[in-house]
Amino acid sequence: MTTFSRRSLLKAAGVATGTAMISVSPAAAAIEPGAMETTPSGPLPSESIVAVIRNADRGEVTILSGRTEKTYTDKALVKRLLKAAALNHKHGQGVA
């Protein structure tokens, strides 16, 4: 019979030796926690980038940047933005 202690588990994961890898692999992205609400660290930049979801089902997102406007298909980005937007509404709708 094999038994696992907490210490052996951490060791196996590499945490105890400080060698845990932080990488951005597709697999890692899939388990990222997504948007986390935070306090803004400063004012809006004067040249803000604005993303507008044009068609959620098709993953279409329009990016306004500087004096340009282009539309992309990026289902992952749209999905993440929608998730973040959902958090906006978690505590109720804005007041008109």
Added chain:
Amino acid sequence: MSSHREAPEISKDPVADNTDVYAFVSPDAPSTVTLISNYIPFENPTGAPSFYEFGEDVLYSIYIDNNGDARPDITYNFRFTSQTTNPDTFLYATGPILSLTDPSWNRRQTYSVTRIAGNPSTARVLGTNLPCPPCNVGPRSTPNYSALADAAMVTLATGEKVFAGQRRDPFVADVGAFFDLGDIRPAQPFHLIQTGIPAADESRPSVDALSKMNVHSIVIQVPIARLTKDGSVPTDPMSATSVLGIWAAASRQKARILNSPGNVSSGPWVQVSRLGNPLFNEAVVPVARKDEWNAADPVNDVNFLPYAQHPEVAKSLPVLYPVLFPNLAGITGTRDDLVAMFLTGFPSGFFAGFQNYTGKTYADMLRLNVAIPPSANPDPLGVVAGDVAGFPNGRRLADDSNTVETRAVAGLTYPLVNPTYTVDPAVFVAGSGLVPGPDRYLSSFPYVGLPLDGFDNPPVTQ
């Protein structure tokens, strides 16, 4: 009126609201053309404490088409920047403003001028940090206003002369009457709706509704050779090269984030205001499409052609004045005279010594024939009165374009395309018939009169 608050959306954005455009061969410098584009409608001179200024987040443009395709061949762009000298005071002026560098002037603007000749990659900045004058506050804050305004006139290294700042609104019209169901004050006794006021009191002269209003003007005087297709100074009025199409616009970036301090904009420029001929968008295009028209380019104005062919005002006048316009009521054909006035220009053969035809592309532009020299005796009714140097050959400040267009719509120019038509005598009471006061215009650059000051306007005694 002309294009003051002419469309629902742009009426909520005054700093981008283009009120009038003028284009004429400069009377005192006939080798040049003066282009004027005005913004901020119904600007009350006493509009303190935040006196009027151009929008920092607005792109102001004047366009010139020199080959008849209704697309800009030359563009002059203007961008403005504001500075607050003393952040610790609520005042616009903390003492008399005696010069454009006076520290007593607390809220000032500068601007840049960029010229694009064809491809946007040819954009060339002609001037930066050019000064605007202050607004005309009053005798204590701006005691020598004309000197301040004169100091803000700049000649660029490339030959253009520029000015941008507050001036007196040059447009003349009885706005209140026209929009009260087409009221023509001198013809009130004949209006369908009678108010009960005795005819003798009701039949009054028109009211100059903008006579006590200011505006913000962008004025640029350009050597003619810098504007024509082949770089020439045309002398033959019948040559196509002699005709320039001219219009102006204002644009905002597509996204704006309201923020403190300072809003943030992003994305490409989107046109929110446009103006060529006076009153086209105001009184020809229906209200549901006015903002669409503002966002559109002249090259696509075929989409608005039916409104010029069958204008609502022409249909309304015989209803509103049942006995005055019987012949106008009988017109059933397309108003090709108005299509020429607004959308194509007049080919040769309609007026002696004059044409301003730009081809078959329907486009609302002022059309200026630069080969026609300034008139020694300008007639405010322009071409229809035999003065071919005036509207609709471009537009001079003193041209009574309101009266010309109202009379044209009422049938005055219809015989040009239908010689059997008899003009209703009442045509000659249509329009404002107003004579502007002597201080409304200047005889030299920037030609638009000095702005009224906020201390005296409105006047103490009313």
